[in-house]
Amino acid sequence: MKIFIAVLLALALAAGLAAAIQQDSGYILIAYGQTTVEMTIWVGLAVLTVFLLLVMFIFASLRRGAKVGDSIGSFWSVRRAARGRSHTTLGMIAFIEGNWAKSRKLLTDSAKDTETPLINYLLAARASNQLGDASGSRHYLGLAEETSNKASIAVALTQAEMQVENGQLEEALATLTRARRNAERHPSVLTLLKKVYIGLRDWGSLLALIPDLRKHSGLSEERLAELEREALMGQLEHLAQQGDVTGLQQWWKHVPRSWHKDAGLLLAYSRVLVAAGDSSGAEKLLRQSLKLQWHSDLLKFYGLIAGSDVAKQLSAAEAWQKDHSDDPVLLLTLGRLSLRNELWGKAREYFEQAYQRSPNAEVCFELGRLMSNLDEPAAAERFTQEALQLQSQSLPSLPQPSLSNRSA
Incomplete structure (x- = not known):
């Protein structure tokens, strides 16, 4: 029914158009320089219609060609991404297995075809370090830093970890100090700094770091207490080598009051005082401490020293x-x-x-x-x-x- 109505309308439109052409064909004159073109208005409309149809056809063809090009480009992009992921995975496997040369080649070859080139370059730098290629490590760390403006901390941590592995503690400290300016509370930076300070036996810096470790590192209170005890014992050992009684006494005054009740630190400090020639000071300290807390080790050492008044x-x-x-x-x-x-x-x-x-x-x-x-x-x-x-x-x-x- 719809087709029949459409045909009737088309016939009616054609009949009306034919009557209009017979009644008045119109006139169009186009002049450009010495050239003129004459035609009836109906021929002009027909030419215009054909021209518009041709433009629409060309436009549609271009769109279709663009879609085909996009499809081809998308196909190759997907292929490259898949290849990048595959080689990155194989490179990581080789890295874990300790096949450093193979790992570095796979990771660097696929770095530009993966969405995470930072990981590729960082692992390539580590692989170079394992191969003893210091210049290669620096090169890939530089490429890693160029991948993102947020990569500086990851690059610094990787560099510092490699420096620690190589025993370059002073260099690692310099690297971490620079990193801490940009990420003062970064847990990994703080944890690695702790390791470096222990390696350098920089007990003062370790003690100064403990408040930040307590807030941001996630270490347990037990582990933090062990670190603080280790640092205090380290400082005491260093002072013991100097044999300076006044320096020992000043150090004890600055030790946090909570540690004055620690039997292990008390005993170690008392032994150092006696070795430095201050048996009287050690006897007085132990006598006061034993009044507050009863401890067998402190008591036994009290019997081994001679105070000023036996x-x-x-x-x-x-x-x-x-x-x-x-x-x-x-x-x-x-x-x-x-x-x-x-x-x-x-x-x-x-x-x-x-x-x-x-x-x-x-x-x-x-x-x-x-x-x-x-x-x-x-x-x-x-x-x-x-x-x-x-x-x-x-x-x-x-x-x-x-x-x-x-x-x-």
Whole structure:
């Protein structure tokens, strides 16, 4: 029905057009210079229609050709991207397997055909480093930095890690210092700086870094405490080599107050003070500390040093018996302090009490030595033999030569 109506309309339009042409054909004159063109208006309309149809045909052909070109270009782009991904993957596999030369070739060949050339160049730089090619490493790090204006931190970290691997700690520190200006709180920068400071034994810088590590590195409080203890112990070791008592005392004043209660640091500091000639200062420090916290290692060392007033030192230790009367380490310490005060009978009594509560090699050796000097050789021999036997209990059970074999 629709086709029939369309045909009727077309016939009616054609009939009307024919009648219009017969009634008045019109006139068109086109003049350009010495040239003139004459035609009826209907012929002009026909020429114009043909011209417009030709323009539309050409335009449609160009669009179709452009689409075909785009399709061809897209095809090759997809092919290159797929090849880039494939070679990048193979390069990463070769890198993991330690095939550095193959890895570098695959990664660099495919860098321009992948969406992530930064990764390719960074791994190529690492592969070059493994091959001992320092100039190659620098070259690929430079290419990596050109891939993005945000690549500087990744490039700096890669360079610093390679420098650390090569033992170039000073160079790594310089690289990380520059990186930290742009990324002060970057966790990886802070973590690598920590490693460099430990390697350089730069304990002051490590201590200064710990607050930032606490905020941004994700390290546990236990690990941070270990780092802080390591740094403090490192500083103490350095000061111990100098033997400067005043410097040691000033350092202790600047140690955070929370660490003044750490038994391990207290004991190490006390030992260094004694070695530097300040036994009096060590005795005073330990005496004050033992009032606040009871610790066997601190107590034992207290009995091994001589303060400025050994009688007062013994009295202070005896006062602790009120709360720790059954502590064998306290009894051993009291015996030693009694010896320092030349109170032989009291020393023997304390040693014997310590022996009764916890017979060990250390107490037996003290009793053996004291008995020998008190002219009691039998008792001295007995305690000395027992001390040797107790001491040998830490040795593994192994065959020993018998008397008969020894004579042979």
